[in-house]
Amino acid sequence: MKLTPQPTRRSLLAMLAGSSAMALSIAPVLAKEPMRPLSIPGVQAIPKVGVVEFSQPPEVRDSVSLKVVFREEENPEKPGEILRYRTYDGEFVGPTIRTTPGTTMGIGVDNDLPPEADAHDSHQNMNEPHGLNTTNMHTHGLWVSPELPADYVLLRIKPGESYDHSYPIPKEHVAGTFWYHPHKHGSVEAQVAQGMAGAIIIEGGIDELPGIKGTTERVMVIQQPKPEKIERFESAAQIAGAPNKVTTINTLHAPTLRQRSGAVERWRLIAANYHDFLHIQLRRLGTTDTIDLHPIAFDGIPVQQVVPVSTVDLAPGNRVDVMVPPLQPGSYEIYKVGDHGQFDAEAEDETIGFVEVGAPLDEVAAPIPTDIPVEFSHPEILKEEVDRPLRTVTYSMKDRPEGGLPMFLIDDKEFKEGRVDQLLDVDSVEEWLIKNESDFMHPFHIHVNPFQIVEISDGSIPPGRWLDTVPLPPHGFVRMRTRIQRFTGQFVQHCHILLHEDHGMMQLIEIK
Numbered sequence: 179m180k181l182t183p184q185p186t187r188r189s190l191l192a193m194l195a196g197s198s199a200m201a202l203s204i205a206p207v208l209a210k211e212p213m214r215p216l217s218i219p220g221v222q223a224i225p226k227v228g229v230v231e232f233s234q235p236p237e238v239r240d241s242v243s244l245k246v247v248f249r250e251e252e253n254p255e256k257p258g259e260i261l262r263y264r265t266y267d268g269e270f271v272g273p274t275i276r277t278t279p280g281t282t283m284g285i286g287v288d289n290d291l292p293p294e295a296d297a298h299d300s301h302q303n304m305n306e307p308h309g310l311n312t313t314n315m316h317t318h319g320l321w322v323s324p325e326l327p328a329d330y331v332l333l334r335i336k337p338g339e340s341y342d343h344s345y346p347i348p349k350e351h352v353a354g355t356f357w358y359h360p361h362k363h364g365s366v367e368a369q370v371a372q373g374m375a376g377a378i379i380i381e382g383g384i385d386e387l388p389g390i391k392g393t394t395e396r397v398m399v400i401q402q403p404k405p406e407k408i409e410r411f412e413s414a415a416q417i418a419g420a421p422n423k424v425t426t427i428n429t430l431h432a433p434t435l436r437q438r439s440g441a442v443e444r445w446r447l448i449a450a451n452y453h454d455f456l457h458i459q460l461r462r463l464g465t466t467d468t469i470d471l472h473p474i475a476f477d478g479i480p481v482q483q484v485v486p487v488s489t490v491d492l493a494p495g496n497r498v499d500v501m502v503p504p505l506q507p508g509s510y511e512i513y514k515v516g517d518h519g520q521f522d523a524e525a526e527d528e529t530i531g532f533v534e535v536g537a538p539l540d541e542v543a544a545p546i547p548t549d550i551p552v553e554f555s556h557p558e559i560l561k562e563e564v565d566r567p568l569r570t571v572t573y574s575m576k577d578r579p580e581g582g583l584p585m586f587l588i589d590d591k592e593f594k595e596g597r598v599d600q601l602l603d604v605d606s607v608e609e610w611l612i613k614n615e616s617d618f619m620h621p622f623h624i625h626v627n628p629f630q631i632v633e634i635s636d637g638s639i640p641p642g643r644w645l646d647t648v649p650l651p652p653h654g655f656v657r658m659r660t661r662i663q664r665f666t667g668q669f670v671q672h673c674h675i676l677l678h679e680d681h682g683m684m685q686l687i688e689i690k
C-alpha cells in the first residue's frame with residue numbers, strides 16, 4: 179500500500195479541528211419527523227471562521243491520470259486515531275478537467291488501494307456496502323457512450339489494477355458544468371464521501387454570449403467529507419462511526435472569495451456531496467437579505483429564459499451555473515439553508531463561504547443575459563415526437579421484518595447485475611412517469627441521455643427544464659421526455675443519495 183503523505187495543501191484538517199460537529203455519531207438515514215414546509219430561519223449567529231482564501235482545484239486540459247490512494251489524517255478530537263480517505267492523488271477533490279466538444283477526453287484510473295478481505299466478487303449481498311477498495315469511473319451528465327473505453331459503470335478496477343478511459347465528446351455536445359466520480363456498486367457512497375470527485379467543464383456554447391463571456395468564473399465543488407477508519411473492508415458494520423457532515427467548497431471550510439464591486443461573476447455550483455439536498459443563498463453577512471442569483475444552466479444544460487432566484491436548490495449530483503450580479507462593497511456570505519427535518523434531520527443551516535467585495539471597478543459590466551438562444555441548449559421535445567408507449571418506473575422503500583435499514587426498491591426490486599430492467603431502442607423518443615411511493619425524497623438520475631421535465635407533482639421545477647438528476651417528491655411523481663440518441667450499451671438509472679444506490683435503488687438499462 180502506498181500512502182501519499184503530502185502536506186495539507188488545503189485546510190480540511192484545520193476545519194476538522196475547529197468544528198463542533200465532530201462528535202462521532204451515526205447519521206440517521208431517514209428523517210423520522212413528519213414532513214414540514216421548508217422555512218427560512220432567522221439570523222444565525224455564526225462566527226467568521228478564520229480567513230481561508232477561496233481557491234479552486236487545479237485544472238487540466240482534455241485528459242488526466244488519477245491515482246487512487248488513501249490519505250490518512252489524525253482525528254484531532256481523538257489523538258492517535260487515524261481517519262482514512264480514499265482519494266485521487268491524496269487530495270480531497272480531483273482536478274478540474276476542461277475540454278471541448280469534438281475532443282476525446284481521457285481519464286486514467288490507477289487503483290493503488292490495498293487488497294481487501296471482502297472484495298467485490300466474493301461478497302454475499304451485492305446490495306450493501308462492499309468492495310470499498312474497488313473503483314471505476316463515471317462522467318456524470320456527459321452525453322457519451324456507456325461502453326468501454328468510455329462510461330461503462332459496471333467496470334471493476336480492483337486494487338492494483340488500472341484502466342485508461344477515453345470519451346469522445348460529440349461535436350453537438352452542450353457546453354456546461356459536469357463532474358466525475360466513481361460508480362462501482364457497493365462503494366459509491368464511501369468513495370464519493372471521502373473525496374473522489376472532480377469537475378468536468380465542457381467549453382464553448384454559451385461561454386461566448388455577451389454578459390457571460392469574460393466574466394470571472396468560479397468552480398465550486400461542494401462536498402461533505404466523511405472519513406472512516408476502515409483500511410480493509412470486512413463487513414458493512416464497519417461503516418458506522420464516521421464524523422458528522424461539514425460542508426466544504428473545493429475542500430475549504432467557509433473560504434473567503436474576493437471580488438471588486440460592480441463585477442459580474444459566473445459560479446459553477448456542483449453538488450458533489452453524497453446525501454444532503456443543498457439550498458444555497460447569497461446573503462448580506464449576518465442578515466437574511468438575499469441577493470438574487472441568475473441561473474443560466476441546470477445540470478450543464480443552458481436555460482432559454484434566465485429567471486433570478488433567491489435560493490438555488492441542488493439534489494446530490496445536480497449542478498447549477500449562476501451569474502452573480504454586481505454587488506455593493508461589503509461582506510456577504512454563501513449560506514446553506516438546512517432542511518429543518520423536511521427530508522434530512524441532519525442538514526443544518528451553515529455558512530459555507532464568505533464574499534468580500536472591495537473597491538468598484540472602473541468599467542461597467544455587461545448586463546446578465548435574460549434570454550439564451552436555444553442553439554446552445556436542446557430543443558423542446560413535443561408530445562408528437564414521442565414514439566414509444568409511456569414507461570412507468572416506481573421508487574419505493576419497504577421495512578425489513580428483521581429491522582435495520584429498509585429496502586430501497588425500484589419497481590419492487592433491488593438492483594441485480596445482469597438483469598436488464600429497461601430495454602430501450604436507439605433513435606427513439608420516450609416519455610417516462612417516475613413515481614415515488616415512499617416518504618423520502620429520492621433524486622432520480624439517469625446516465626447518457628438527459629431528459630426534459632414535463633411535470634413534477636410538487637410544482638417545484640418549471641416544465642421544459644433539461645436535467646440529468648431530479649428529486650422525486652415523496653408520494654409524488656415526475657413526468658419527463660428523453661431522446662435516446664446515438665449510443666447503445668448498458669448503463670443505469672438510480673437514486674443519487676448514494677447510500678440508497680449502494681443498497682440497490684438502481685436499475686440496469688440497455689439501449690439496443
Ligand SMILES: [Cu+2]
Pocket residue numbers: 619620621673674675678679683
Ligand atoms: Cu434515494
